[in-house]
Every structure is written in C-alpha cells, then in structure tokens.
Amino acid sequence: MSADVIAPPPPENPTEDWLREERIPHIWCPGCGIGTSVNCFTQALEESKLDRDNVVIVSGIGCTGRVAGYLKLDSFHTTHGRPIPFATGLKLANPKLKVIVYSGDGDLFAIGGNHFFHAARRNVDMTVICVNNMTYGMTGGQVTPTTPIGAKATTSPFGNIEEPFNLPFIAHSCGAVYVARWTSFHVRQLTKAIRDAIAKPGFTFVEVISPCPTLFSRRNRLGDGLDAMKFYKAHSEIRNGADTREVAISHQSKIICGKFVDITRTTWHDAQAAHLHRVMGNRFVPPRNWEHLIKSDPMEDLVAETIRDSSGDGS
Amino acid sequence: MSTAGLLTGPQFMDGDHACAEGAIAAGCRFSAGYPITPSTEVVERLAARFPEVGGVFIQMEDELAASITIQGAVWAGAKAITVTSGPGFSLMMEHLGLAAMTETPCVFVDVQRAGPSTGLPTLPAQGDMMQARFGSHGDYQIIALCPDSPQDCLDQTIRAFNLSERFRVPVLLMMDECVGHMIERVVIPEPGTCEITPRRMTALPQGAEYLPYATKDCCDMVPDMTEAGRGHTPHITGLTHDERGYPAMNTDAQRDLMLRLRDKILKFEPEIRDVRLDQVDGADVVVVCYGITSRVAIPAIETARAKGLKVGWLRLVTAWPFPEPVIRDLAARVKAFVVPEINLGQMVLEVERCAAGRARTIHVPHAGGAVHDPNDILRAIEEAAR
Structure with missing residues (x-):
C-alpha cells in the first residue's frame, strides 16, 4: 500500500449506515418526532452490537408505520393494527430473530389494541416501540385513543371528551416485563431505554411522546416542533419506578417519564419449550432453531417446576 | 426434515383431521388459528400433533391475528396454515389481500357452514365460494381447491401447499362441514412418496443484495423468496411496490404489479386446473x-x-x-x-x-x-x- 493513500473519513452520521438511503428524504413533516425516535433507535442498535442480520423490524400503518421502510433491515410494513401478530409469527417460527415492532398510537392501541394485550400477556419476546403523537397523522389529524380530553381533532372538532389510554399502565397490567416512557426531547434517555428494552428477554414496551406539529399542534394552537421541545423540557418530570396507574397524560399538563417496569417473567418460548419437554419427554421434537431453548433433561425440568410450584410465589 | 412423529398408512379419520395430517405431510410446521365450528378439529389436531413433528401451533386472539401470524412465520422460513369457517373467513379477508399483495405462500382453510353472519354453525353450505375469489378489496388472484372426502382433504391440502409455493400465492382449501366431519378411510403417504414443492428460495448468499420482487423473465412471473435472518434486508409492504419492494405510488407501478399478480395465475390455469x-x-x-x-x-x-x-x-x-x-x-x-x-x-x-x-x-x-x-x-x- 502506498504511503500517501488517505483512509476515507468515517461516516459523519452513524444513523446513515442503518438507513435505506435511496429512500431518503422521508415523508415526515418538519418538527415531527418520529425521525428523532428513529435516530435514537439506530443509535441503540449500534450500541447493542447485535447480529444485524437477525434484527427484524415490523410496522403497521400510519406515519410511524413508515419507519420499517426506511431501515436497512429485514423490514415488514404490514396491515393497520396488525404488526404485533405478524411479529409473533416471525418470532415463533424463528426464535433466533430479534423482533422489533415500531408503530403509532392509533395503530397499536385502537385498531390493534387486542393484539397488544395478548402479546404482552403471552410474553412473546419482542420490543414494541410506540410513537404516541395523540393523533392519526397520515389521515389528517383524527382523534385517537390517546388524544387528551379537551384536545381538538378533525373528528372531535369541539374537543375530545373520551378518557385517553394510559399506555404504560396498559402495558404493565397486560404483562410487559419492561415499560418506559420518554419524549422525543429526551434523546439520550430514549436511546438507552430502547437499548435496554431490546436487550431484555420478553415483551418490552417503550412509549415515545412525540409532537405532530402539522396536525395536532396546529389544530390545538400549540406552536411548532421547537415549541413542543420547549414544552417537553419544561413539563416533563422524570420519575423512574413510578406507579403506572399514576402516569396518565392530560392535555398540556405534566408528562411523567422514566423506566416504570423492569421485571422478569418466563417468555413464551422458554415456557413452551420447557413444558413440552417435561410433559412429552423424548416425544417432543423441538421446532427449527429451538434447540438452544431445551436447557436440561425432562426430569430436571420436572424438579425445577415442582420446586417453583411449592414455593408459593405466584410471580 | 425429520421423520420423527410422522403418521403414515391407512387411518380412519374425519376430513378435518385429514387436513391437519395433509399439512404435516406437506411440510407445514406452523399454524395459528382461532376456534370456530366446524373447523376446530383441524387446529385441535395440529395443536396435538405439531410438538411431535417439530411444528409450532398458537391459538391467537382472533382470526385477524391468526391470518397474519402465519405470514410472519412464512417470512421466517416456515410453511404455514390457518383454518376457519364463515365468520372467521370474513375477518381473514384483510390478510388474504396482504398475502396476495406481498406474494406470501400460505394456506387458508375454510370449512364452510351456512351463513351469512353466524348462520347455522354446525351445518353445511357452500356459500363462501365467491368470497374466496373476491372477498378482499382490490384486484388479485388466488387459487381455491374443493375436496370431496377425508382422503381428498389430505390430498388437496398437500396440493394447496405445493401450489402456494409454486406460485407464491395464498391457496384456499374450500372444505364444507360434510367433508370436514365425515369419517372415512384415509391413507397417509410415506415420506418421499408424494410430491412436495420446495419454497422458491433465492440462491443469493448471506448478505447479498436482493430484489424481493424481481422476476427473471416474462415466462416466469414468480419472484424468488428469502426469509428473515439472511441479511438480504427485503422490504415487504402491502403498498403498491416496485421490484425492490419499495412503495411506488404511481399508476405505472400499479399496472405492472396488478397485471403480474393476475397473469402469474391465469396464464398457468391449465397447470393449476384439476x-x-x-x-x-x-x-x-x-x-x-x-x-x-x-x-x-x-x-x-x-x-x-x-x-x-x-x-x-x-x-x-x-x-x-x-x-x-x-x-x-x-x-x-x-x-x-x-x-x-x-x-x-x-x-x-x-x-x-x-x-x-x-x-x-x-x-x-x-x-x-x-x-x-x-x-x-x-x-x-x-x-x-x-
């Protein structure tokens, strides 16, 4: 090698390596928080040192539903509300995959609410990232299950009167093992939360409070994206370990952020593999890529289960 | 694939159970379902049999979920089936369209009962035949097969999988309550004695650049597949897309895709015909x-x-x-x-x-x-x- 060859400079933006650059510019509006969350997500992936080939991203429909299409990963843009069952199929058929669902509040909690509840209950190993902008952006600013009381939307033009969902409480009560909420202002905390959620086995959930300047903020006279950042900075309160029943969001009021839940619960795969191995013995033929889930001989599983049963610890 | 747990030779079973054994014989190792009369015996059989043959069964929260869970499994490399009857079939229409649009090979079974709505849950009908063809929105083609006996339920389930892999299309097994619950002699073929169509998997090495919807020439309108985990980074979407799988919001892309989805089936009607x-x-x-x-x-x-x-x-x-x-x-x-x-x-x-x-x-x-x-x-x- 000649001495005067200069190595190319490192890429300036580490996110670029994770994007399908030929699809940029993206469709998101100026001031929208989705792109910020994607920066945090790619940074979290970068720091996670995962085998990139095994990372799969699944989105539903809507503005956040477009995330899958911009990431240079195995990416699936599914139907409205159904990314979680699609992701369930991916994970069940190949537990070696690291499956991430990335979608919005309307997709995951209105049309797709039932799927969220059941995936959390089953504790299927996946991470769900919900960008909550409290509106349906793609269709023009309609009311969602997270629109605060009093906020206006095109389909609640005189102000919403329905109680919004408190997403961390839903996730917690349905069985999620990790639950955190940050805003698109909290990029460092959000990056770490996504990294932790991805690393943790089981159903993990990260809510990202994000502005929709074009539709939600404008209709409610809340200013632009920068005003939203100022609001998040001034009105967020970090309360790690907060009782999820007490983190509901009201219109233009305090946003409680932090890591609320971080518990351990047997995943669907671990439970299924151990149980079938125990009750069926050698008649159980592990599915493809399940070999690593069979941790002992059936009798050891039986002993372990007996000890657990007699300990009386329901959790 | 291992032969452990396989059932072969002459049996005495109903059409629903024969369908489940046909799926196993075809190499299907994933199923997601939701209970509904008169199809429930299929998923009950799969739930009991799959752990013996290296398969995964999950009962989902509804048919919307079941019909897309199987598609996630297909993209993870499995052959997959979902099973239902009229009311559940109506819910599955959304994902029948997704499978047609994304060219996801999979099998939907509809054990037909009398409708509309809840109708006569335990009694036969053949009232879903037009829904099978036209039930999801937009233009698309599917393949639908109608067995007339438990043996034929087994045989046509195998063929349904073969056709779904050959053409990368959802194939519908349009049973009815009578063939589902009728009990007759069924002979399950020995492994290796019946034709099994493998997935049209791309030969590209790990991490190579891959175009998920590129077709080789006008005579072969079915693109090669990949699966998650191979570093091929496919983008798969229900939006109108180009050969890269990227959304293409224009009339040319729509026309090209619609015509290919039509022609890849209709031009091969003689091959599909039985x-x-x-x-x-x-x-x-x-x-x-x-x-x-x-x-x-x-x-x-x-x-x-x-x-x-x-x-x-x-x-x-x-x-x-x-x-x-x-x-x-x-x-x-x-x-x-x-x-x-x-x-x-x-x-x-x-x-x-x-x-x-x-x-x-x-x-x-x-x-x-x-x-x-x-x-x-x-x-x-x-x-x-x-």
Whole structure:
C-alpha cells in the first residue's frame, strides 16, 4: 500500500449506515418526532452490537408505520393494527430473530389494541416501540385513543371528551416485563431505554411522546416542533419506578417519564419449550432453531417446576 | 426434515383431521388459528400433533391475528396454515389481500357452514365460494381447491401447499362441514412418496443484495423468496411496490404489479386446473359440481342414466382459477349444464358466463344446512335433457 493513500473519513452520521438511503428524504413533516425516535433507535442498535442480520423490524400503518421502510433491515410494513401478530409469527417460527415492532398510537392501541394485550400477556419476546403523537397523522389529524380530553381533532372538532389510554399502565397490567416512557426531547434517555428494552428477554414496551406539529399542534394552537421541545423540557418530570396507574397524560399538563417496569417473567418460548419437554419427554421434537431453548433433561425440568410450584410465589 | 412423529398408512379419520395430517405431510410446521365450528378439529389436531413433528401451533386472539401470524412465520422460513369457517373467513379477508399483495405462500382453510353472519354453525353450505375469489378489496388472484372426502382433504391440502409455493400465492382449501366431519378411510403417504414443492428460495448468499420482487423473465412471473435472518434486508409492504419492494405510488407501478399478480395465475390455469370428468363425451347434460355436492349428485346421475339419459359429471377440484376453457369447450357440445351447489347461485354464474348462451345452465340451489335431495338434481337433469 502506498504511503500517501488517505483512509476515507468515517461516516459523519452513524444513523446513515442503518438507513435505506435511496429512500431518503422521508415523508415526515418538519418538527415531527418520529425521525428523532428513529435516530435514537439506530443509535441503540449500534450500541447493542447485535447480529444485524437477525434484527427484524415490523410496522403497521400510519406515519410511524413508515419507519420499517426506511431501515436497512429485514423490514415488514404490514396491515393497520396488525404488526404485533405478524411479529409473533416471525418470532415463533424463528426464535433466533430479534423482533422489533415500531408503530403509532392509533395503530397499536385502537385498531390493534387486542393484539397488544395478548402479546404482552403471552410474553412473546419482542420490543414494541410506540410513537404516541395523540393523533392519526397520515389521515389528517383524527382523534385517537390517546388524544387528551379537551384536545381538538378533525373528528372531535369541539374537543375530545373520551378518557385517553394510559399506555404504560396498559402495558404493565397486560404483562410487559419492561415499560418506559420518554419524549422525543429526551434523546439520550430514549436511546438507552430502547437499548435496554431490546436487550431484555420478553415483551418490552417503550412509549415515545412525540409532537405532530402539522396536525395536532396546529389544530390545538400549540406552536411548532421547537415549541413542543420547549414544552417537553419544561413539563416533563422524570420519575423512574413510578406507579403506572399514576402516569396518565392530560392535555398540556405534566408528562411523567422514566423506566416504570423492569421485571422478569418466563417468555413464551422458554415456557413452551420447557413444558413440552417435561410433559412429552423424548416425544417432543423441538421446532427449527429451538434447540438452544431445551436447557436440561425432562426430569430436571420436572424438579425445577415442582420446586417453583411449592414455593408459593405466584410471580 | 425429520421423520420423527410422522403418521403414515391407512387411518380412519374425519376430513378435518385429514387436513391437519395433509399439512404435516406437506411440510407445514406452523399454524395459528382461532376456534370456530366446524373447523376446530383441524387446529385441535395440529395443536396435538405439531410438538411431535417439530411444528409450532398458537391459538391467537382472533382470526385477524391468526391470518397474519402465519405470514410472519412464512417470512421466517416456515410453511404455514390457518383454518376457519364463515365468520372467521370474513375477518381473514384483510390478510388474504396482504398475502396476495406481498406474494406470501400460505394456506387458508375454510370449512364452510351456512351463513351469512353466524348462520347455522354446525351445518353445511357452500356459500363462501365467491368470497374466496373476491372477498378482499382490490384486484388479485388466488387459487381455491374443493375436496370431496377425508382422503381428498389430505390430498388437496398437500396440493394447496405445493401450489402456494409454486406460485407464491395464498391457496384456499374450500372444505364444507360434510367433508370436514365425515369419517372415512384415509391413507397417509410415506415420506418421499408424494410430491412436495420446495419454497422458491433465492440462491443469493448471506448478505447479498436482493430484489424481493424481481422476476427473471416474462415466462416466469414468480419472484424468488428469502426469509428473515439472511441479511438480504427485503422490504415487504402491502403498498403498491416496485421490484425492490419499495412503495411506488404511481399508476405505472400499479399496472405492472396488478397485471403480474393476475397473469402469474391465469396464464398457468391449465397447470393449476384439476377437474374430474365422467362420461362427458357424448353427453347431452353435464352436471358441474364440487365438494360434497359432487358426491350427492352421483345417485341422481346414475338414476338418470338408467332412464337412458346421456349425463356427464364434472367435478371442480380447482374452483379458482375457474377452468374456463373446459366449460367453453363443453358448451359447444352439450345441451345444458346442471349446477347444484349449497348456496343460492355462486359458481353457476361462472358456468353461465363461460357457456355464453351456447348451452343452457340450470341451477339447483340449496339455502344451506343440509346437502341436496338427489331427486332435486335428478329433476333438473330431466328438465335439462328435454
């Protein structure tokens, strides 16, 4: 090698390596928080040192539903509300995959609410990232299950009167093992939360409070994206370990952020593999890529289960 | 694939269980379902059998979920099936469209019961035949097969998987309550003795650049697949897309994709076609039938023949794509078609369309809840022969 060859400079933006650059510019509006969350997500992936080939991203429909299409990963843009069952199929058929669902509040909690509840209950190993902008952006600013009381939307033009969902409480009560909420202002905390959620086995959930300047903020006279950042900075309160029943969001009021839940619960795969191995013995033929889930001989599983049963610890 | 846990040889079982064994024989190792009469026995059998053969079954929260969970599994490399009946079939229409649009090979089973809505949950009908073809929004093609016995439930399930892999299309097994619950002798083939179509998997190495919807030439309109975890980074979307899988919001992309999704099936209709014929040459009347009705028609045809009438029997095993050339050809040679079916007029519309006035078409309707009285079919044959 000649001495005067200069190595190319490192890429300036580490996110670029994770994007399908030929699809940029993206469709998101100026001031929208989705792109910020994607920066945090790619940074979290970068720091996670995962085998990139095994990372799969699944989105539903809507503005956040477009995330899958911009990431240079195995990416699936599914139907409205159904990314979680699609992701369930991916994970069940190949537990070696690291499956991430990335979608919005309307997709995951209105049309797709039932799927969220059941995936959390089953504790299927996946991470769900919900960008909550409290509106349906793609269709023009309609009311969602997270629109605060009093906020206006095109389909609640005189102000919403329905109680919004408190997403961390839903996730917690349905069985999620990790639950955190940050805003698109909290990029460092959000990056770490996504990294932790991805690393943790089981159903993990990260809510990202994000502005929709074009539709939600404008209709409610809340200013632009920068005003939203100022609001998040001034009105967020970090309360790690907060009782999820007490983190509901009201219109233009305090946003409680932090890591609320971080518990351990047997995943669907671990439970299924151990149980079938125990009750069926050698008649159980592990599915493809399940070999690593069979941790002992059936009798050891039986002993372990007996000890657990007699300990009386329901959790 | 391991042969552990496989069941082979002569058995005595109903059509629902035979369908489940057919799926196993076809190499299917993933199923997601939701209980619904009269299809539940299929998923019950799969739930019990899959752990013995290296398969995964999960009962989902509804049919919307079941019909997309199988598609996630397919993209993780599995062959997958979901099973339902009328009301659940209605919920699955969303994901029938997704599978057609994303060219995800999978099998949907509809054990038909009388509808609409909750209808007669435990009693037979053939009222979902048009829904199978047109139930999801937009233009697309599917393949639908109609078994007439437990053995045929097994055989057609295997063929459904083979066709789904060959054409990368959802294939519908349109059973009915009668064939689902009828118990007969079923012979399960030994591994290696029946044809199993492998997935059209790309030969590209790990991490190579891959175009998920690139087709080689005009004669082979089916792109090669990949699976998650191979570093091929496919983007798969229900939006209109180009050969990279990227959204393409324009009329040219829409036209190219719609025509390919149509032509990859319709141009291969002769390959997909399975019609069973008996004495149609020289017949004056041909009874066109499918599913359980093709067996109910036989005593009527035999009685008519005993009376000296020239009656042929044509059983549609492949209902969709409809075997247009067969009906067109026959229409020039027969007086009339008689079409009995357990609905108020569905596949008869296709027969009538293809006959195009060259032969009469007489429908023998049944509102559902039972099979036809063969005498009703006989009367229609006599009317047709007049």
